Amino acid sequence: MSDVSGAKSNQDVHVAEKCGHPGCDAWGIFGKERGRGITEWRCWEHLAADYWEGREKPPAR
Numbered sequence: 001m002s003d004v005s006g007a008k009s010n011q012d013v014h015v016a017e018k019c020g021h022p023g024c025d026a027w028g029i030f031g032k033e034r035g036r037g038i039t040e041w042r043c044w045e046h047l048a049a050d051y052w053e054g055r056e057k058p059p060a061r
């Protein structure tokens, strides 16, 4: 874990979103497009079941 940096945080192009699952306060690091410009953000634990549809899963380690 070395992604913590205090440098130039005001130049981030991506605004962090929280997980959309009710009661979950984790970061929604997986965005699933739901149409009309709406993106459903979910954390790994609450990842939508259809998230991987239409895209390749990352290789398992």
Ligand SMILES: [Zn+2]
Residues within 6 Å of the ligand: 019, 020, 021, 024, 025, 026, 042, 043, 044, 045, 046
């Ligand atoms: Zn969550």
